[in-house]
Amino acid sequence: MNKKAISASFVLILFSLGILLYKIYVLKIPFLPYKSQNNWRYEIKINKNTYSLIENQLAEKIYLPIPPNLENQQLTELKIENMKYGTISDAPNGKLFVIDKETLQKHKQFKIEANIVISNKRNPIKKTTLDEESRIKYLSLSWLTEEELNLVKALNNSLIFKEDSPQSVLDKITYLLLDEFVIKPEITDFREVIEMKNGDSLSQAKLFMALCRLNNIPSRISFGTSVIDAENEKKVKHIRLFINEYYVDNKWQFFHPDFPNIGTIPQNFLLIHRDITPELELLNSRDFYSIQVKPVRKTFFDSKEYFENTIIKHDNYANFSLYRLPLGTQSIFYTLLLIPIGTLILSIARNFVGLYTFGVFTPILLTLFFLETNFLTSFLFLLSVFVVGIIMHYLLNKLYLLAVPRLSIMLTITVIMYVGFALLTSIDDNVNTSSTYTLNYFPIVIVSVFTERFMILLKEEGLRNTLTTFIGTLVISTLCYFVFSINILNLVMFNNPELLIITIALNILIGSYTGFRLNEFFRFKELLKK
Amino acid sequence: MFKFNKDILTNNFRISQLIQKYNQREDYPIVDNKILTAKKAQTFNVPIPENLLFIETHGQLKPKLEILSKLDDSFVVKPSEGTQGGGILIVDKVSSTNDSDHIFHTTRLGSLNIYEFKHYLSGILSGLYSLKGHKDFILIQEKISNINVFHEISPSGIPDIRIIVLLGFPIMAMIRFPTLLSGGRGNLHLGAVGSGIHLQSGKIFHSIQNNRSIDIHPDTGKQLLGLKIPLWEDVLELAARSSEIARIGYLGVDIVVDKNKGALLLEMNARPGLSIQLANQKGLRGAINTVLKKAPPDLNYKDRVKWSLENIK
Ligand SMILES: Nc1ncnc2c1ncn2[C@@H]1O[C@H](COP(=O)(O)OP(=O)(O)O)[C@@H](O)[C@H]1O
Ligand SMILES: [Mg+2]
Numbered sequence: 001m002n003k004k005a006i007s008a009s010f011v012l013i014l015f016s017l018g019i020l021l022y023k024i025y026v027l028k029i030p031f032l033p034y035k036s037q038n039n040w041r042y043e044i045k046i047n048k049n050t051y052s053l054i055e056n057q058l059a060e061k062i063y064l065p066i067p068p069n070l071e072n073q074q075l076t077e078l079k080i081e082n083m084k085y086g087t088i089s090d091a092p093n094g095k096l097f098v099i100d101k102e103t104l105q106k107h108k109q110f111k112i113e114a115n116i117v118i119s120n121k122r123n124p125i126k127k128t129t130l131d132e133e134s135r136i137k138y139l140s141l142s143w144l145t146e147e148e149l150n151l152v153k154a155l156n157n158s159l160i161f162k163e164d165s166p167q168s169v170l171d172k173i174t175y176l177l178l179d180e181f182v183i184k185p186e187i188t189d190f191r192e193v194i195e196m197k198n199g200d201s202l203s204q205a206k207l208f209m210a211l212c213r214l215n216n217i218p219s220r221i222s223f224g225t226s227v228i229d230a231e232n233e234k235k236v237k238h239i240r241l242f243i244n245e246y247y248v249d250n251k252w253q254f255f256h257p258d259f260p261n262i263g264t265i266p267q268n269f270l271l272i273h274r275d276i277t278p279e280l281e282l283l284n285s286r287d288f289y290s291i292q293v294k295p296v297r298k299t300f301f302d303s304k305e306y307f308e309n310t311i312i313k314h315d316n317y318a319n320f321s322l323y324r325l326p327l328g329t330q331s332i333f334y335t336l337l338l339i340p341i342g343t344l345i346l347s348i349a350r351n352f353v354g355l356y357t358f359g360v361f362t363p364i365l366l367t368l369f370f371l372e373t374n375f376l377t378s379f380l381f382l383l384s385v386f387v388v389g390i391i392m393h394y395l396l397n398k399l400y401l402l403a404v405p406r407l408s409i410m411l412t413i414t415v416i417m418y419v420g421f422a423l424l425t426s427i428d429d430n431v432n433t434s435s436t437y438t439l440n441y442f443p444i445v446i447v448s449v450f451t452e453r454f455m456i457l458l459k460e461e462g463l464r465n466t467l468t469t470f471i472g473t474l475v476i477s478t479l480c481y482f483v484f485s486i487n488i489l490n491l492v493m494f495n496n497p498e499l500l501i502i503t504i505a506l507n508i509l510i511g512s513y514t515g516f517r518l519n520e521f522f523r524f525k526e527l528l529k530k
Numbered sequence: 531m532f533k534f535n536k537d538i539l540t541n542n543f544r545i546s547q548l549i550q551k552y553n554q555r556e557d558y559p560i561v562d563n564k565i566l567t568a569k570k571a572q573t574f575n576v577p578i579p580e581n582l583l584f585i586e587t588h589g590q591l592k593p594k595l596e597i598l599s600k601l602d603d604s605f606v607v608k609p610s611e612g613t614q615g616g617g618i619l620i621v622d623k624v625s626s627t628n629d630s631d632h633i634f635h636t637t638r639l640g641s642l643n644i645y646e647f648k649h650y651l652s653g654i655l656s657g658l659y660s661l662k663g664h665k666d667f668i669l670i671q672e673k674i675s676n677i678n679v680f681h682e683i684s685p686s687g688i689p690d691i692r693i694i695v696l697l698g699f700p701i702m703a704m705i706r707f708p709t710l711l712s713g714g715r716g717n718l719h720l721g722a723v724g725s726g727i728h729l730q731s732g733k734i735f736h737s738i739q740n741n742r743s744i745d746i747h748p749d750t751g752k753q754l755l756g757l758k759i760p761l762w763e764d765v766l767e768l769a770a771r772s773s774e775i776a777r778i779g780y781l782g783v784d785i786v787v788d789k790n791k792g793a794l795l796l797e798m799n800a801r802p803g804l805s806i807q808l809a810n811q812k813g814l815r816g817a818i819n820t821v822l823k824k825a826p827p828d829l830n831y832k833d834r835v836k837w838s839l840e841n842i843k
Contacts, residue, residue: 351542403664411565459658514543523804524538526741527811 005512009505016501023496025330032491038118039076042067042270043292045111046104058513060100063280064112065223066287066452068094068131071126073270077115082107093274118227118270127250130218138218139406143211144190145279160215166248173211177204178257197351200277202284205242218247218455223283224271226258227293240284240291241269242276266491307499328373330494335371335484337365340503342480347510349479354519355472358453366477369446375481378443379474381421385414386452386470391460407452414451537813539804544780548818549588552779553800555779561739561798562775565610566670567765568776579788584610585668588655591648594670598645599624599632603672607651609659610667615715617659619650622665622675675789677760683707683752684723685774687714690796691727691759691785694814699825699838700769701817703727704735704809705759710749718805725749725754726810730839736811743811744796764793766838770831772798811819817842 042065066088069075080086081163084108090291090430099110130138141149176197184198193207195201202207205221212219226239242265259266270293273280282288307323322333342364349355357363370378388411396406450473458466465482483489521528560566571578582605585594595741598605601624609617623635634642642650653659653669660666674688683689687708694702704724708714711721718724723744725737733758737744746757769783772795782802785793807813820841829837 302819354541512546514540514547516538516540517542518539521805523741524807526743527538527807527813 002512005508009508012501012505012508016498016505019397019498020496023498031496032488033495035498036525038224039268040118041114041292041294042114042116042272043111043294044242044272045081045109045290047288047290059282060101061279062101062104063099064099064110065283066095066097066112066116067270067279068274069274070271071279072119074117074119076117077113080110081109081113084148086110090208094272096273096361101256104176109190116270118268122281125251125253129250129251130247135218138220139213139216141213148190148194148210149514150205151191152214156214157209159211166217166319167198169215170212170217170248173215174206174255176211177208181207181257194394199248200284201240202242202281205244205276212244212246220274221276222254222271222274223276224269224273225281225293226266227268227270240282240286243269243271245274269387277525323496333496334490336367336488337497338484340500341483342367342492344484344503344506345480346476347507349476351510351513352517353515355475356469357476358450358457358469359472362453363473363476364480365446365449366473367480368445370477370481371484373443377421377425379478380418382447382450383476385417386454388413388417389451389455390463390466393455407455410451410455411448414447415444418447474495538807538817539778539814539818541804544801544804548780549801550697553781556778557776557778561778561781561800563610564612564797565667567775567795567798568669571772574771574773574775576775576795577791579606579674579786579791580672582670582672585651585655585670588652591655592742593652595644595648595651598670599626599634600659604673606673607654608669608671610669612659612666614717614720617654619781627831646719647704655727672788674794677789678785679757680787681751681759683747683757684709685755686710686749687716688786690716691765691787692802692806693783694764694787695769695773695781695783696800696818696821697825697831698831699821699842700729700766700771700835701821701838701842702814703769703804704811707747707754711739711748715774715815717774718803718809723754724805724809725757727759727762727813729842730766731764732759733757734759736795737811738809741808759787761787761793763770763835764809767795767831768795770838771832773829776800792816809838826829839842 018032024031046064064085065081066078067073067075078099080088083097085103089098097110097112104110141152147390148202153466158175159168164172180197181204182198183201183204184497187193187196187199188203190199190203190206193203197207200205202221209219209221222245223242224241224243226241241256241258243254243259245254247253254266257268258267273283273290276283285287289334307321318501324331343360346357346360346363349357354386366382392410392413395448396409416449454470461469564583568578568581575679582601583594583597585591590838602761604620604622607617607619612618612629618639621634621636625633625635627633632644634644634647636642639650652813654666654668657664657666660670664688674686680689684707689705691703691740693700704726706718707714707723707725708716709721709723713720716722718738721736721740723739725734727733730734734754738755739748741746746753765785765787772783772785776798778798778800780800780802782799784798786796786797788794804814821838825834825837
């Protein structure tokens, strides 16, 4: 290895570490930003079998709730299928998409999809005022039948004394529900619920609400779902929850037996609608609605807030910070900044291992393709393009075509295959409802580059070399895919782009390595033995 | 184990320390393109197989075919930018039929009528065998007549001698005998035999096929070990001279020995492979270091050969 290269890379490494250390110790900008938010995709739709319910079982109006914007949840995107057939009612407690019974029976597909950013910070609950009208509404017990009301009163008398302060009233109600209430989803008759202190989650919330209201504490039931924050995991459990809110000390506070943090906003909780009135109780029915919540971006932190709280304090540095970029652009750079790491992997694979790939950047492009779409399907797609390409190669050889028309044919076939794949992979989506289906140019561009490269190689170097090169390409792009999927790496590079200089330094070192490649150990095995 | 390794020329070293430092990009076409090589070689008085004609466009096909069909001798069709024997067609004889049609007799593709032959040529022009896949030219070359010694060893094709020349100094040599397995081609990875040649004596001292050591030619059973290459001095001097026609400091020179004309430059390679080390059972680094450190500048080709023979052991 030559000295010039070593010292050049040494200088670069020092330079980049210098910036890094200066940032961490002098500017006090942390190596990694805290993460505080998660991006979720919420979906609610009316189930198919609902339509087969006999007419008089359906309510006059059916509601699909749209999650409200709250301190720790932000709606970023909203899509409503067949929106023109319903109306949106803008209630203060959350929007509702309202559909008439008849419309529902005619246009059977209704679905709401929304992107929601949920922050997991323990925000203190803000004070709000409650006007007289709302106060009366949240104290009303008119939803109980006479008999139910008497039962609740009896329960209340056995529990609460006149001299109890509001706080101890709440404590008592809370403990009653925590200690004695047993969840039995099959019990929904409210009389039974009060007497036995058994029932489903909605009845439990109703009991809490009834007791609160009886003691002059405004109270309501909110509906939501718990999202268990499973980083990187595609499957996330979500449970429908009816959660109580009560108004004390000028604050709406939350209560639910499953959330230990009484008095704060529940964590990992998506609030879908506030104040469940009897007509919304249908949300409880799994037969009627299906609700899905999926994580969209694995870890995400509030980059705007991070910029404002941490970075902007340092005028000079802030000018260079990537956090200044618009959010959409930022998310592109999460991936773009990893490309140098991919090329670093490629350099290592070429010069230390002896792995060959189609062109230098094709493997990286393929990685982006994998990231953009689904890994398994795009992998299979590539494999099939490869196989078809080889067959086409032999067929086209018989025709003695010129190079460009030859490639055009192959690219046309690639496009046709892509269409086929798009159809195949969306088979379980309902085709006629796919107004929301968005197709990107990006994957087909990448696959075309790949196809061109590989057809040329096939022609120049034959099947054997092409096959090894193909395998090399797949190995690299798969490896890069998994490396690129490491969240923490995304964050590290985005937060500390100066590390890119280190990759240059490493490339200088790799580039000046003149020793053996792994494959040469096998090639010169005989010679080495001597 | 590491001690032995130091003598082997690795791909990384070859690229960064030899090709990038001593090979001029602008001169690559001179070695990559056989027509350019031939033209350059003529101006430098370097002997090459005689080129009968060049075909550069589809339009020239018809008139040039007429000339070809009147040839008495056998000839060879080559794509100007082909590699590894791709597209090379040896025409042993052209005969004419009663209705004044012409038949081209080849070993590889059998007998071709004039349309089939024309189609073959037009495939080459379209770049079917070109390095980069773009349009290519055709070279029609006299067929080399194999010298008897070599013909007895490998009747399936003409062997060529590969010499690595560094800054004009020959540093390592091997001869490649085609085999039936390699389809008459001289490529080691196709199964041709590669034999290391002792620089000073011109004798074969080691042979391999498919990376395994052998002593005899697998097709004919003829002894290879100890065989002396005819006209060895001429071959070395031709290699040293050839390196002057392009500024390619690290060069592979391919030489054939013709029965009548002696040593001829067949083609050159700006990225010579590493497999010569396997045929020689010896690494190249030692010789490379010797040349880079000690070789005197400004010698003529004869003196360079002399210097190599004295200094490279
Ligand atoms: N003029 C010729 N006469 C006979 N055989 C030839 C002739 N030219 C080439 N060959 C055979 O074809 C092989 C390849 O030729 P070469 O010019 O080296 O082309 P390539 O660049 O494809 O290797 C040679 O090793 C030799 O065996
Ligand atoms: Mg050759």
